[in-house]
Amino acid sequence: MIGLLLQAFIYLCAAVIAVPIAKRFGLGSVLGYLIAGIVIGPMTGLVGRETQDIQHFAEFGVVMMLFVVGLELDPKTLWKMRSKLLGLGSFQVFGTAAAVMAIAMVFGLVWSVALAIGLVFSLSSTAIVLQTLNEKGLMKGDGGQNSFSVLLFQDIAVIAMLALVPLLALPELQAAMSHGGDDGHGTYSLTEGMAGWQVTLVTIAAVAAVVVGGHYLSRPLFRFIAATKMREVFTAAALMLVIGIAILMTLVGLSPALGTFLAGVVLANSEFRHELESDIEPFKGLLLGLFFITVGAGINFALLFDEFALILGLTLGLMLLKSLVLLVIAFVFKMRLTDKWLFSLGLAQAGEFGFVLLAFSVQNAVIPADLSQMLLLVVALSMLLTPALFILFDKIVLPIANKNQTREDDEITEQGTIIIAGHGRFGQIVNRVLLSSGYKTVVIDQHADLIEGMRKFGVQVFYGDASRPDLLHAAGLHDAKLLVVAIDDAEQAVELIKHVRMECPNLHIVARAVDRNEVYRLYYAGANDIVRELFDSSVRASRYALEALGMHPHEIEKNMTKFVDHDRTATRAIAAVWKEDVDNFENEELMSLAKSISTQLDDIMKDDGSKLVSKHHRGWTPPNVAAVQAAEQPELKPEAKPTK
Amino acid sequence: MSEPKNASKILILFAHPAQNHAKANMAMMAQAKALENVTFVDLYAEYPRFKINVDAEQQRLLEHDIIIFQFPIYWYSTPAILKEWQDLVFEYGFAFGQDGNKLAGKKFFCAVTAAGDELRYSDSGGNEHGLRDFLLPIEQSIKLCQMDLLPPFVLYGSLAAQQGNEIAEHAMLYGQMLTAMRDNQFDYSDMSSREFINQSALPIKQQVAS
Known part of the structure; x- marks a missing residue:
């Protein structure tokens, strides 16, 4: 032995x-x-x-x-x-x-x-x-x-x-x-x-x-x-x-x-x-x-x-x-x-x-x-x-x-693939959009029954645990143009992106995040685009809620745009100061930033059209509001819209 | 290549919502993008959902000397995003009104492509008006912003032009004009007498051999 x-x-x-x-x-x-x-x-x-x-x-x-x-x-x-x-x-x-x-x-x-x-x-x-x-x-x-x-x-x-x-x-x-x-080579x-x-x-x-x-x-x-x-x-x-x-x-x-x-x-x-x-x-x-x-x-x-x-x-x-x-x-x-x-x-x-x-x-x-x-x-x-x-x-x-040679044309050996890790509710939609836009995708998921079902619809999905780097390599990670990480498990997603980012510094990574905290971690790990899985749907739900309350749809649209902009800017700002090994509540920089951001939001959203125009309340604002305290120059004004 | 030290900076705000059909505008874009000190902004690419960043746009205007709207005529007007852009960016207190003189003195013109030919765009033609009549709202807005309005740079009959090499020639002319304007070699003196810039030969000053 x-x-x-x-x-x-x-x-x-x-x-x-x-x-x-x-x-x-x-x-x-x-x-x-x-x-x-x-x-x-x-x-x-x-x-x-x-x-x-x-x-x-x-x-x-x-x-x-x-x-x-x-x-x-x-x-x-x-x-x-x-x-x-x-x-x-x-x-x-x-x-x-x-x-x-x-x-x-x-x-x-x-x-x-x-x-x-x-x-x-x-x-x-x-x-x-x-x-x-x-x-x-x-x-x-x-x-x-x-x-x-x-x-x-x-x-x-x-x-x-x-x-x-x-x-x-x-x-x-x-x-x-x-x-x-015979020399013993019995066959x-x-x-x-x-x-x-x-x-x-x-x-x-x-x-x-x-x-x-x-x-x-x-x-x-x-x-x-x-x-x-x-x-x-x-x-x-x-x-x-x-x-x-x-x-x-x-x-x-x-x-x-x-x-x-x-x-x-x-x-x-x-x-x-x-x-x-x-x-x-x-x-x-x-x-x-x-x-x-x-x-x-x-x-x-x-x-x-x-x-x-x-x-x-x-x-x-x-x-x-x-x-x-x-x-x-x-x-x-x-x-x-x-x-x-x-x-x-x-x-x-x-x-x-x-x-x-x-x-x-x-x-x-x-x-x-x-x-x-x-x-x-x-x-x-x-x-x-x-x-x-x-x-x-x-x-x-x-x-x-x-x-x-005056440089031969590069040989395009294979269309750069798009790898989609995870074919659940999230990955499925991304895959459908990419396929119908004429792109080739390699989709990996580990639910064998789901894969079987998708096959019946003619969608090709490969079986495997997409959080395993070796499997991604087999799927052609090194030739890939784009990686979409749509797996459920937050820990695995973060580890996966860290690994891929190290191996392929230039690969574009679109990642799905469960919540805000995961956004920070994915950002830190090196994802390019990070999408909170429930954010956009919640924003839509808010729109419906405001519509049901009788608010004008375009006012809602403007409000929600402000909200989304503010939220995304804030998230990005916090992601930049987030630290992997420091608890959020211990991270002073992050805490003070988070506090100031949360007080901003009320001010941004509650625009009744009567306040002095601020950075956040602009767009289609009639001059009589825009210039409450400014001297009026009526002959220079274009036709003003009625004030709400 | 030697450039004058104080080259004029040109900003092109381009609006075309169907770029796979935009032969003339694409050729013009290629010419413009190749030039230094020319900033080419594809508005539909930058704001596919019409969420225009007012601060960024105003900052961009401040950084340039010559502003160009490049667009195809849509229903005798601009494609929608360019109107949205004007509504939002030409703000009170910035472009007009109290203290609204931030754009004063900048040169401005439209570079448009029109499917109808020159005859059609005349009082007696099918469109019943000259092309500049349709540009009136823009031109008046520009005057309100105290900018220096130049006549438009026009390609008439842009669809028919796809047959020969008229598009290539027009795009080349666009590039030459932009270069001359950038290098301050463009003679603006007879601009007010022209219906459109390329009505006759471009008044480009002879480059002093350097």
Whole structure:
């Protein structure tokens, strides 16, 4: 037990130290994790061979990442990407594989081995590239979308490759293998021993199960769980879903990453999308981090130093070759300058699926073990060098592109969203007004039954506790134009606004306040517009009351305008002197201000039209009143209105 | 760009309640907004609920030398908010009456767009009066406030003008006039003889090369 905890502590500790340092120097978190891995692995020997096992476990982070990516891509968007996906992806995979194969054969390798190496090297690192693109906010641009298309195609291509590799087996290796026997990699498979058509049928059934189940079964299930209002149970359900799909896909021989991606896409239109995303997000992040650490830790330094020149040469050669292929594709597809380089540099590494494919190739007697050791190092080293390419992009390509071009139009990747937190009586009206004025809103509420009802009216509301910042992030807080905080709980509203204000200093926040005291707190927290939920309705009620008493409606209007102006000015003045940690009755500045304000009000409201015109009694005031004590100049007066 | 040190400050009070249809006035607005020392106030934007802040408006008047009402003719008059503005801001004791001389000496004119053409706005035309007849209440109010009244700056046939580039030319002329007035390069001497400012070429003095 203590051993396990100690290991966890070492991994976490390395990450906690290395990642912030790497980020501080602008190197990105991926490089931080990789360095952390090298430090605790080959350099200090704190962790040893178990990193291999941990890596298999950590690869699950990639599965989760694709689930989250799927959540952000609804089927319509995916369909729009189809030409990119097939065009860019097939060019990249076949082009790279063919080029690598040709070069390997020049070096005297058998064609089957060369092809296997080509396939291994054609894959890029989904984990590193997506993580880095997301971190840099490049994911939604053309360069990011193209890169993503290629990565997705690779994930699909892996399935075909895994089917192809066994056919490439070398007879002499196979013979040697059969002596060694099965190395214990017992795999569970549903399709073992089935005929081809049966396998196809089962596979199609599994995919259909994910799509249909995701669409029809997940909602009642999540709604049932949401009704319990137990956050951890919802998290458990989200994890269960992802793991379950991964198992199902593995059983039928499909890539689990692809399966969860598909599930993500199916759930992208669900009201639980943002909740799922924010539940899976931390697990995904930690597992991916762990995965990168194991890549760093798994580097065989002994072999690396023995064959340093060769391995480094191979790695650099591979990355150069991959970038060239990508660059050609970028030219053919007429990408813009910066996108072209992002695409070419970003995908130039080999990836984690390369590890999988290599291990699989060795098991199937396709690639000799000693060669695979070296190839493994090339894959790892290329991943290790990837952050350097992104730095190259940031520091060299971007400045040159910015200088040479008379500024390209900013790419509008997504209409800035409006987030409405809380869809009760208050949020509903705001949402209806914004929607009918043609704006797109993302609405979050945690009343599952209400959400269900709103769906029937065609209003899309996402389930989740809107006071949780991570959920707001999942809803796109960083791209948002406007945040409307309309949740009931005053404490939560204040905390939420404090947090958001710190993260997004320029975001406009409209907040709902229960009472005056909450106005002060929200003002202090940094809300832009604060609306007392009952103020305007009370003012209207007062109008009706005065009308019923026979007062002239326009006189009422003038009076209420004075009242509202005075009240709002006073509230704002008090908000400015309000202190968070001082009781109102102890705050002398506030108390004296409040006292003087309350005495003003009577004077302002009781205007019978006979007093000398004061600051508060103006507007349409006839000169004979305005100038009670002034000398009359009748010939200069415009026609006076009758005095009331 | 060198500006005279004591540039005149211009205040444009703009009233248009349907700005998505306001081609001419939008083009004029773009010209005016680009100029320094020109304050452009969109009254319908500032007071969408007609709650005019009298203090702020009076203060603004005091800070400028040339005051312009820019508006389209609505029912032979101004859009409603501009009348509301006059009712409230030209207060007794400020603009007229006892001690009401705070605006004395400031220059004033209207920059109007009218859908009817010049012929229509004549004694024999469909509107039976010249355009200035309809501006009489404003012009008399301005005189009462002891301001220096200039003839209006007019675009006739503003809807027909949307076809060609007449609007662009009119807006350009507006910008040139504002610039000259701001830089004190505008010759006001023959203004009283003009029916409207842009009746013939604008009397802009030749800039002394500096």
